[in-house]
Amino acid sequence: MQFHLNGFQPGDPDKHAAGDQSTRAHVLPGETDVLIVGCGPAGLCLAAQLAAYPEISSVIVEKKSGPMEKGQADGLNVRSMEMFQAFGSAQKVMRESLWINETTFWAPMREDPAKIHRVGRVQDVEDGLSEMPHVLLNQGRVHDMFLDLMKNAATGLEPFYDHGFETLTIDADASDYPVRAVLSCTDENGEAQEKTLKARYVVGCDGARSNVRKAIGGELHGDSANQAWGVMDVLAVTDFPDIRMKSIIQSHKDGNILVLPREGGYLVRLYVELDKLNENERVANRDFTVDHMISAANRIFSPFSIDVKDVVWWSIYEIGHRLTDKFDDVPSDQTATRTPRVFTAGDACHTHSPKAGQGMNVSMGDTFNLGWKLISVLTGRAAPDLLHSYSDERRDAARGLVEFDHTWSRVVGASGESASTQSGDMPHFQRAFINNGRFTAGLTIKYQPSTLTGDATGQALATGFDIGMRFHSSPVVRLADAMPMHLGHAARADASWRIILFAPAKDPLSVDGSFQKLCDFLEADPASPLKLYTPAGADPDAVINLHAVFQQHFRDVEIGDLPAVLLPRKGRFGLIDYENVFCADHRDEQDIFDLRGVDRDKGCVVIVRPDQHVANILPLEDHKGLAEYFANILLPVADK
Numbered sequence: 001m002q003f004h005l006n007g008f009q010p011g012d013p014d015k016h017a018a019g020d021q022s023t024r025a026h027v028l029p030g031e032t033d034v035l036i037v038g039c040g041p042a043g044l045c046l047a048a049q050l051a052a053y054p055e056i057s058s059v060i061v062e063k064k065s066g067p068m069e070k071g072q073a074d075g076l077n078v079r080s081m082e083m084f085q086a087f088g089s090a091q092k093v094m095r096e097s098l099w100i101n102e103t104t105f106w107a108p109m110r111e112d113p114a115k116i117h118r119v120g121r122v123q124d125v126e127d128g129l130s131e132m133p134h135v136l137l138n139q140g141r142v143h144d145m146f147l148d149l150m151k152n153a154a155t156g157l158e159p160f161y162d163h164g165f166e167t168l169t170i171d172a173d174a175s176d177y178p179v180r181a182v183l184s185c186t187d188e189n190g191e192a193q194e195k196t197l198k199a200r201y202v203v204g205c206d207g208a209r210s211n212v213r214k215a216i217g218g219e220l221h222g223d224s225a226n227q228a229w230g231v232m233d234v235l236a237v238t239d240f241p242d243i244r245m246k247s248i249i250q251s252h253k254d255g256n257i258l259v260l261p262r263e264g265g266y267l268v269r270l271y272v273e274l275d276k277l278n279e280n281e282r283v284a285n286r287d288f289t290v291d292h293m294i295s296a297a298n299r300i301f302s303p304f305s306i307d308v309k310d311v312v313w314w315s316i317y318e319i320g321h322r323l324t325d326k327f328d329d330v331p332s333d334q335t336a337t338r339t340p341r342v343f344t345a346g347d348a349c350h351t352h353s354p355k356a357g358q359g360m361n362v363s364m365g366d367t368f369n370l371g372w373k374l375i376s377v378l379t380g381r382a383a384p385d386l387l388h389s390y391s392d393e394r395r396d397a398a399r400g401l402v403e404f405d406h407t408w409s410r411v412v413g414a415s416g417e418s419a420s421t422q423s424g425d426m427p428h429f430q431r432a433f434i435n436n437g438r439f440t441a442g443l444t445i446k447y448q449p450s451t452l453t454g455d456a457t458g459q460a461l462a463t464g465f466d467i468g469m470r471f472h473s474s475p476v477v478r479l480a481d482a483m484p485m486h487l488g489h490a491a492r493a494d495a496s497w498r499i500i501l502f503a504p505a506k507d508p509l510s511v512d513g514s515f516q517k518l519c520d521f522l523e524a525d526p527a528s529p530l531k532l533y534t535p536a537g538a539d540p541d542a543v544i545n546l547h548a549v550f551q552q553h554f555r556d557v558e559i560g561d562l563p564a565v566l567l568p569r570k571g572r573f574g575l576i577d578y579e580n581v582f583c584a585d586h587r588d589e590q591d592i593f594d595l596r597g598v599d600r601d602k603g604c605v606v607i608v609r610p611d612q613h614v615a616n617i618l619p620l621e622d623h624k625g626l627a628e629y630f631a632n633i634l635l636p637v638a639d640k
């Protein structure tokens with residue numbers, strides 16, 4: 001991490017000096033740039049991004065009286081962990097969470113179907129998919145992480161608890177704060193109170209029963225599997241040997257269980273299949289209790305048993321697979337004439353079974369996509385029509401999730417009789433688990449060609465960086481201090497772009513070479529994106545970070561030979577930022593050029609979006625293409 005840029009900063013570098021709220025009153029303002037409704041993973045992930053921008057005002061409201069402590073989701077896939085790395089929180093989460101390394105599969109014994117036995121096991125995340133682990137952690141602790149980021153950021157943003165969002169109206173003619181939101185709360189005497197707040201943008205992260213979605217006329221469409229499931233987080237004693245492994249258990253006649261060991265070494269979560277529901281029957285109408293769940297668990301676990309000592313949290317739910325028709329307030333036939341003012345994200349747009357562990361991940365993914373777009377528009381870097389891309393991109397991602405969830409629920413909910421246990425045969429549910437590994441890891445989202453995402457023209461220059469998909473990190477060595485690290489970890493969740501120059505093998509720094517010529521263009525040409533979009537007085541990497549990766553060993557590249565544009569001068573002292581230049585790691589087959597199929601002769605340019613997705617790949621010679629890419633998205637500083 002980088003700090004002390006503008007002078008020595010004593011104390012915790014994670015705490016922004018300007019963020020201390022201890023002397024400021026926490027009073028709801030009359031107007032704000034962004035109103036976020038709901039302190040779940042979607043709302044907090046958005047708030048954490050906005051909080052770093054003092055020039056953007058944000059308010060986040062939550063109808064509950066305080067932060068969540070337990071329950072709900074716990075799965076963090078590798079993609080979310082990659083995102084946490086950009087927030088600077090991945091190490092903390094890795095330390096506290098439970099890592100899922102292996103998944104085991106249990107089915108009825110052939111000779112005695114009332115008893116289960118282990119029929120398969122598999123490494124949970126395929127080697128090479130990501131440098132990050134798949135982990136489990138209480139959703140409340142994920143919230144705490146974002147709340148800390150908000151509090152420690154430049155704005156010291158904190159939620160307004162006990163504030164429920166009721167409804168909103170949009171005044172299409174108002175230029176400043178066109179959305180008027182109505183909130184409900186209680187005054188100091190406990191009397192119900194109504195408050196109004198004007199906002200430029202409202203983001204409904206208010207869960208499956210979203211009032212924001214209703215206010216813009218959205219509905220969830222889909223179906224229900226008419227199946228009741230229970231979930232409980234327990235402290236228990238059991239002779240089931242895989243209680244510290246993720247285990248999928250299919251019994252003969254008593255239903256199925258998903259075992260998820262949890263952080264701390266003792267806690268365990270069990271998803272337990274309960275009864276079939278009748279058509280249109282709601283689970284609330286049945287009188288299921290935690291004792292039903294514990295009894296069902298013991299039947300399914302047979303010949304093993306589980307003695308539950310403490311139930312920390314439990315819930316009963318039915319599986320529904322639903323998707324909203326609107327991720328923003330603009331009807332599809334009006335996108336040419338209107339830009340969005342109201343968005344929905346997370347469970348407000350899509351609901352699915354918890355067993356694939358996607359809810360928290362996809363919800364954060366929604367607002368990681370929206371956050372940089374809102375920041376770009378509110379800081380004047382981009383025109384408001386950029387905001388249309390949120391709905392376009394995330395509706396496709398959500399549709400894929402809901403379709404997958406249908407299939408996966410059937411696999412997990414199938415009876416043990418259908419799990420093939422013949423010797424040598426891989427059980428159906430194990431094969432399905434392996435086939436879906438990339439999806440559940442969160443790595444299959446691919447944004448389609450658009451203004452933001454290039455087509456496949458340049459793909460051959462770096463076959464391992466899939467255009468439209470998340471940037472697949474790889475080891476490198478930072479040139480200036482020989483630090484072995486991951487290239488992807490140079491990215492920060494700060495709404496900035498990355499242009500990564502992969503240098504050709506031969507004479508990369510020769511004056512006539514494509515690499516040097518591109519650096520000259522970026523440094524001095526009036527059409528350079530670095531010149532056009534960096535505000536006067538801002539650091540050169542305020543909007544676009546330039547990185548370079550050489551094929552040579554780090555001992556064979558001289559810092560003094562580098563083009564100046566790779567050593568930007570920053571802050572009030574004009575200090576040099578040395579952390580933008582990397583070399584391939586020549587140890588243990590870790591060379592990024594091999595791992596990601598980068599053309600060694602030609603090199604290439606990889607543009608990475610602020611949300612870590614690969615935007616485009618271009619030849620080093622294509623200065624015009626690079627300039628055009630950004631010209632279609634960002635507004636030149638001079639035009640503002």
Ligand SMILES: Cc1cc2nc3c(=O)[nH]c(=O)nc-3n(C[C@H](O)[C@H](O)[C@H](O)COP(=O)(O)OP(=O)(O)OC[C@H]3O[C@@H](n4cnc5c(N)ncnc54)[C@H](O)[C@@H]3O)c2cc1C
Binds near residue numbers: 042064
């Ligand atoms: C009871 C419950 C149990 C769950 N159990 C599991 C599980 O076992 N496993 C799993 O993977 N997933 C589970 N989930 C789903 C998972 O928690 C979600 O997918 C994930 O949290 C989605 O994040 P989100 O931010 O979109 O919404 P949420 O986490 O639902 O957050 C929405 C927030 O908005 C607040 N809110 C709602 N309406 C208003 C309003 N009008 N005004 C202000 N605030 C409002 C809510 O209080 C809540 O804090 C569960 C969800 C619920 C509700």
